Amino acid sequence: MKKKNIFFFLLLLVLLYTSGCMKSYKFVPLELPSQVNGSSIAGEIVKDFSLEQPIEITDRLLKNMDSYNQNTPVCVELFMANYNNRKNTGLIKIELTSANKSAVNMLDVSLIQDNKWQGVCFNDFTLKNLSQKPTTLYIKGVNSKVGEAVTVYLRDDSSFKKSILGHESADSLMYRLSTKQIDDMKSIDAKLNIFLLILVMVIFIVLHYQKVLKFKVFIDWLQNDFKSIPIVYMVTAFPLLFILLIYNPPFQSPDEHSHVKKSYMIATGQFDIVTHSGGSSGGYIDTNLHKYILLLRPIHSSREYIENKKNITASKKLYFTNKNIWVQSPGTAYYTPIIYFPQALVMRVSMWLGLSINHTYNLMRIFNIIVIVLIGAIALQILPVGKEFALLILFLPMTLSQTSAAVIDGYLFSLSLLVWALFAYALDRSKDWNLKLSALSWSTLGLLIAVRPSFIIFGVLFLYIELYRKHYRGIPIMISIALLVVLWSSYSISHVVDLRIQRPLDNLELLRNFMNDPSIFINPFFNTITMENFINWYYKPFIGVLGFLDTELPSWLYNSITLFLGITLMIVACKNNTLLYKQKIMIGVVILISAIMIFFLLWLSWTKIDSDIIEGVQGRYFIPIVFGLALVVSGSFFKCQIMNKGLNILFKLIFFIWVCMLYIQLPITLSNKFW
Incomplete structure (x- = not known):
């Protein structure tokens, strides 16, 4: 693709972006x-x-x-x-x-x-x-x-x-x-759009006339490969995540209280799925932990924060009593206990040290941030293709928000990136692929499947690697992991009782009905993906609707992120790679099937029988599979005459603007909501 075509492509993206928000009310x-x-x-x-x-x-x-x-x-x-x-x-x-x-x-x-x-x-x-x-x-x-x-x-x-x-x-x-x-904010949007348009034109001038321009030292720095992406990720993510931790009061993530309950259960050795007669599955938690959750869960706005100041003060004085109370918590009962080990470890150590429940909760969030970011950095280091796109996905507001909370979503995001990185690494036959890496791949994938069964299709990718590499020593590991996953899944499906959704059929009966008549899923599936407000319900939460999915960000931020993701995919598409077309097609099919399985599993487990659409699907569920898009498009569609140096300049500018937007807007949004 010629340089001028690159420019016009960028210009088209910006014009599409600006067309929707030049005037709004x-x-x-x-x-x-x-x-x-x-x-x-x-x-x-x-x-x-x-x-x-x-x-x-x-x-x-x-x-x-x-x-x-x-x-x-x-x-x-x-x-x-x-x-x-x-x-x-x-x-x-x-x-x-x-x-x-x-x-x-x-x-x-x-x-x-x-x-x-x-x-x-x-x-x-x-x-x-x-x-x-x-x-x-x-x-x-x-x-x-x-x-x-x-x-x-x-x-x-x-x-x-x-x-x-x-x-x-x-x-x-x-x-x-x-x-x-x-809307005054929309007026700001228009000014930002003009700024972005000017920025694209400046980038084009720099790329086209870089030999004529005199600021060679700065250009040389911009042109260097972004080899230190893992370091850049850690340096920029840690401060932002700790800002979110400070600005966000406790329990501002969907079902965060349930994840904290589950962590306590695991910390006290409650690995079994237990159900009391007439109720949903759950377990025993400390009475003061239960009180802590009840005191802080109502706080969803600045008004509620002011009204509950006494509760906030009282919650900070609570300590573990070793007296337990039964609570229902069916939403987390399906998940393997292993995914809760990091939070349970913090809970156990805090109880041993005699720390307050409030300190324990905050330490859980801090520990999550550290571990999740380190896993993400390791994955970025391993990933041979599409580091730029993966970095931006890790910096989505939703990814950051969930990473800073006491939930398991952050682990799912970073571990899924690790799975993609190991798979892409294994596709390069020039790199060593041994039994340890195979075991790490299958173990990580097995953990993900035991939490989100929609990952099961990813097994095709690593089975392909075993055959592609002729590395058959990994197959016994695959069989062992698959057996463990099947055992846990069978145990959880047969033992978990969830009375939050009243349905005349259980999951197995509904599955049998689907086998006889697939239209009972296909019809609500197409109704869901074609409904008018699809973007508001799935795409915006994918990028980031904070809190209990009730705190939207400014429209200019959604538009800017969309624009930058599109340009970054184009950058990845321009760079050379060693992936074969049949491998890219396989990856694309796996992504598509995994996305459909997300809808199918929520239809199977959460949707009412007579519902016209599939209920319970949230945008953040698709973040783990989106990492693979970079592998699909890498070197696929563009014969770029623009050199890697120019692409490096473009991405560094995008990342700089992206991070600045988040550092400015996220604290403002949370301040307006709570403070």
């Missing part, structure tokens, strides 16, 4: 939103559904309205649900009326997200009209059918007479009055 509430806690739902908004909600025009609302131009259009935000992201169709009629004005807007239910505020604006209904009492909001179903409709949330409020389906109701609609204004 945000809703600005005119009053504080209603509290969501304790709310109910109004029922499906199908044809003939009607809801009448009087609008309370308070003195505070009028005072807030005085600060705006009275000709500003009014918007109404409704807190809505779409029934676990099922595929809904139809329209809703929203009407706002006052003493002398009426305005109507239609809402497409297929665009409504679950448990989110949905804004509707009325261009012909201004703040001046709103102040003319009485004001009423009407919601009417147009053509949605049962099972394909959405709903709105209600809250307890008997101050007005409301009507739902013509009947007086004591519940009030969960709504807030707003205006729509240009």
Whole structure:
């Protein structure tokens, strides 16, 4: 590929990136939103559904309205649900009326997200009209059918007479009055886009005219191979991860409390899967550890942080009592105890030293950071192809967030990269491949499969290595590891009881039904991957939606990361490698099958029988398999006339900007949420 073609490719990526966010708006509430806690739902908004909600025009609302131009259009935000992201169709009629004005807007239910505020604006209904009492909001179903409709949330409020389906109701609609204004952050996005566009042009000039330019020393440094990527990873990751540790209060990762419970169980020798009559599987944990979790789990925002200051202070004074209480924890019961050994080790040593539970929890997070980053650095050192792309995946906000928490996800990310690195290393026949490396590969893969069965297809890769290398001494190890994995999987499937999802069929019965009729999985699978808000539910959490998947980052950061990942894949594609095309095809097929298996296993174990989509799938589950994309594209698609020196310049600039973005934005996001 010629240099100018490289430039135009980069330019196209930037233009695609900039096109979506040059002008955007945000809703600005005119009053504080209603509290969501304790709310109910109004029922499906199908044809003939009607809801009448009087609008309370308070003195505070009028005072807030005085600060705006009275000709500003009014918007109404409704807190809505779409029934676990099922595929809904139809329209809703929203009407706002006052003493002398009426305005109507239609809402497409297929665009409504679950448990989110949905804004509707009325261009012909201004703040001046709103102040003319009485004001009423009407919601009417147009053509949605049962099972394909959405709903709105209600809250307890008997101050007005409301009507739902013509009947007086004591519940009030969960709504807030707003205006729509240009998003200042989006204006910053546009400026950043222009900056990136200029940066691409500067890169092109540097690459094309580097011999003419006089700053040769700087160019020489940029042109050198990025051989020290593992060192760069550790030097840049450790400070950022410790910043996340400081800014993030305890238990801000999905199911983190369950992982801490499991670590205690392993630390005290509870390796068996135990179930009490009438309940889900679980185990015994220290009474004060249980109290510590209950005190800190409600803290999900700055308001809750302030409200729970007494609980936070009390939690720091708790110590292990050696008195245990039974708790249900089925979510972690399937996972092999081995993956919890690092956290259990810290738990055991802390108990022996007499440390507080709060100190123990923080030490677990610190120990996780150190071990996970070291494993990642070793994997980067071994990986012969695509180090640049792997480095950026390790620096995804989601990867960093999970690495800094007391969960096992960080280990899955780093160990999966190690598996990819060992496989890519083994493909190079010029490198030594011995029994120890084979044993390490199979053992690591076996551990991953015992936690995430979707990794089982990776066994094809290392079986190929045994045949490709004619290194048959590794096959007995493979058989031994496979036997252990089968034994653990059979034991866990037959003993774990999880009553969080009530279904008429157990997993084995559902599997037999699938063998007879594959469409019972295929239909919800295609509904899931083709639903309207696929990006919000899978791609954004893949990059990073922090906390309990409730803290989104600015849109410019998602766009920038997407852009840089695309350019980095192009860089990897331009570099030479020794992989054969049939090997790349095999890797691509393994990635695809593994991704489908993630959906299949969650359909099998977590999705309700009658659900139209597959439930429980989260973007971070795909991070371990994405590392392999670099192997698929490496040297595949581009005949680059641009030299490696130019590619090194491009990636170093990308990585520098990437790290700066994270060091600035992640603390800001967490500060806004908690502090």
